[in-house]
Amino acid sequence: xxxxxxxxxxxxxxxxxxxxxxxxxxxxxxxxxxxxxxxxxxxxxxxxxxxxxxxxxxxxxxxxxxxxxxxxxxxxxxxxxxxxxxxxxxxxxxxxxxxxxxxx
Amino acid sequence: xxxxxxxxxxxxxxxxxxxxxxxxxxxxxxxxxxxxxxxxxxxxxxxxxxxxxxxxxxxxxxxxxxxxxxxxxxxxxxxxxxxxxxxxxxxxxxxxxxxxxxxxxxxxxxxxxxxxxxxxxxxxxxxxxxxxx
Numbered sequence: 242x243x244x245x246x247x248x249x250x251x252x253x254x255x256x257x258x259x260x261x262x263x264x265x266x267x268x269x270x271x272x273x274x275x276x277x278x279x280x281x282x283x284x285x286x287x288x289x290x291x292x293x294x295x296x297x298x299x300x301x302x303x304x305x306x307x308x309x310x311x312x313x314x315x316x317x318x319x320x321x322x323x324x325x326x327x328x329x330x331x332x333x334x335x336x337x338x339x340x341x342x343x344x345x
Numbered sequence: 346x347x348x349x350x351x352x353x354x355x356x357x358x359x360x361x362x363x364x365x366x367x368x369x370x371x372x373x374x375x376x377x378x379x380x381x382x383x384x385x386x387x388x389x390x391x392x393x394x395x396x397x398x399x400x401x402x403x404x405x406x407x408x409x410x411x412x413x414x415x416x417x418x419x420x421x422x423x424x425x426x427x428x429x430x431x432x433x434x435x436x437x438x439x440x441x442x443x444x445x446x447x448x449x450x451x452x453x454x455x456x457x458x459x460x461x462x463x464x465x466x467x468x469x470x471x472x473x474x475x476x477x478x
Binding site: 264266267300301303304305307308327328332335336337338340341 | 358359361362380383386387390391393394397398436438439441442443444446447449450453454
């Protein structure tokens, strides 16, 4: 089980593009938190999280996204979740998080 | 006929995936569909997260998978800090916090979930998923 992250700032549209590949779980969620906060330290902006290759997320990962969203919202930005697989959408829906993130 | 698979895992985050994958294999063998297997995998992961996060100085926790007819029963037992069930509140979904989603997710994905816990006496989580034939 591992997590790979591809991160890039999209100059044209002014947002962080973050592709998650693998699993966000108790083993990897701490690293996700650190890396997302480091991106925001560089530049506060919207974050677009591409979940096409995210196969698993648990409550520790969702907790990280909720924490980062609080920081992002303070700067009147959003977290966009795009291309999520059905199992990820199900988890976001039952926890109500599909209402607080922008789902694409 | 009743089959039981038991694991004793270190209370380290890198071993939670061992329990998740074992649960997936057993559920697949029973004939659960892909969505149910995903549900079981996530619920087992959450129960193990609880044992790892609140296992305190315990070095191991136990997990068992029992297959009996169409029932898949998962027991996760740790001897860690435990917590007061009375103090557990369901998360406010309109204003979610960074913690406290685990038990809610387990209850949402499994057919039955019981949590027995006492401060200082560890936690026992039993989850059941039934195969709909």
